[in-house]
Amino acid sequence: MLKARESVRTLKEYHPPLGNREGLRLVGVEPEELLLTNGTDEAIHIICETYLEPGDEALIVVPTFAMYEIYAAATGARAISIPAAADFKFPTERVLANISKRTRFIAVANPNNPTGAFAEIRDLTRIAEAAPDAALLVDEAYFEFCSETMAPKWRQLPNLFVSRTFSKAYGMAGLRIGVLMGTQDQVQMLRRASSPYNLNSVALACLPDALADQSYVQDYVGQALDGRRDLENELSLWGIHFWTSRANFVLMHLGDKCKPFINEMREGGILVRNRSSDYGCQDCVRITVGIREHNERLLASLREVFAGLGLREKVTR
Numbered sequence: 001m002l003k004a005r006e007s008v009r010t011l012k013e014y015h016p017p018l019g020n021r022e023g024l025r026l027v028g029v030e031p032e033e034l035l036l037t038n039g040t041d042e043a044i045h046i047i048c049e050t051y052l053e054p055g056d057e058a059l060i061v062v063p064t065f066a067m068y069e070i071y072a073a074a075t076g077a078r079a080i081s082i083p084a085a086a087d088f089k090f091p092t093e094r095v096l097a098n099i100s101k102r103t104r105f106i107a108v109a110n111p112n113n114p115t116g117a118f119a120e121i122r123d124l125t126r127i128a129e130a131a132p133d134a135a136l137l138v139d140e141a142y143f144e145f146c147s148e149t150m151a152p153k154w155r156q157l158p159n160l161f162v163s164r165t166f167s168k169a170y171g172m173a174g175l176r177i178g179v180l181m182g183t184q185d186q187v188q189m190l191r192r193a194s195s196p197y198n199l200n201s202v203a204l205a206c207l208p209d210a211l212a213d214q215s216y217v218q219d220y221v222g223q224a225l226d227g228r229r230d231l232e233n234e235l236s237l238w239g240i241h242f243w244t245s246r247a248n249f250v251l252m253h254l255g256d257k258c259k260p261f262i263n264e265m266r267e268g269g270i271l272v273r274n275r276s277s278d279y280g281c282q283d284c285v286r287i288t289v290g291i292r293e294h295n296e297r298l299l300a301s302l303r304e305v306f307a308g309l310g311l312r313e314k315v316t317r
């Protein structure tokens with residue numbers, strides 16, 4: 001906190017983020033193997049600007065986080081959407097079949113947003129090996145909730161990048177801190193496209209303390225995972241179809257109850273996301289879990305709203 005206050009007092013000074021790289025103890029990577037970014041959004045932007053140009057192709061498995069397509073298309077490259085397999089499973093064979101000599105970027109959120117699906121490391125390795133001329137970005141924004149990582153596999157796969165964020169488990173979304181990791185050579189290339197002052201000094205001042213406070217992160221993740229388990233159990237009791245998640249949210253199909261459910265929950269002060277406009281997610285809602293108190297409130301409201309909408313529990317408690 002003191003460092004954060006002091007950084008506000010010295011806002012008039014320039015603070016390049018490079019000086020702070022030494023403080024990062026994320027996955028034991030070398031400072032030369034990472035770039036701090038203004039959130040993962042900027043990491044995606046920098047990769048697209050570095051590797052894509054008009055005529056190139058970007059492969060994006062859908063449904064997924066929207067920014068891959070937005071930044072890829074902004075370069076003039078063709079963004080090719082590859083539908084997920086049944087039950088939103090990662091479509092390894094489809095991705096492999098779509099790799100061409102024009103493929104320069106492949107984006108995978110792992111775990112995925114909004115489905116919570118997880119792509120196996122061995123499948124992502126096959127993809128990286130099959131597309132040596134493409135940058136494969138494995139976006140691990142929800143890593144802390146799932147604990148499996150592709151890092152630091154880039155030492156064997158030079159076209160692999162792994163990104164992390166402080167927006168989710170660390171609860172620092174407004175500060176905008178992301179980390180992009182890859183081989184030293186590739187990271188050096190990315191650095192050329194990145195502004196030297198891309199992180200603000202308040203964010204930089206908070207970063208070492210946030211990293212040092214792993215007990216906070218573990219406690220928060222523990223509460224979120226308990227909340228996810230309880231939410232999934234509750235949905236099973238009501239016979240609601242949902243997709244098993246490795247992240248801090250659950251996607252569920254509510255059919256014609258989708259819109260009224262969202263409205264009723266909002267009335268009760270709980271915001272849940274309508275994902276109907278995402279590929280394959282018609283009438284689906286994504287609910288994020290968090291601290292114990294919020295999770296308990298969520299379940300209480302959910303029961304009330306389901307009952308109010310005329311749903312009946314399918315299994316006796």
Ligand SMILES: Cc1ncc(COP(=O)(O)O)c(C=O)c1O
Nearest residue numbers: 039040041065109113141165167
């Ligand atoms: C998969 C994924 N990547 C990245 C982000 C954005 O992260 P940041 O706040 O670090 O830009 C999100 C946010 O919803 C996300 O779901």
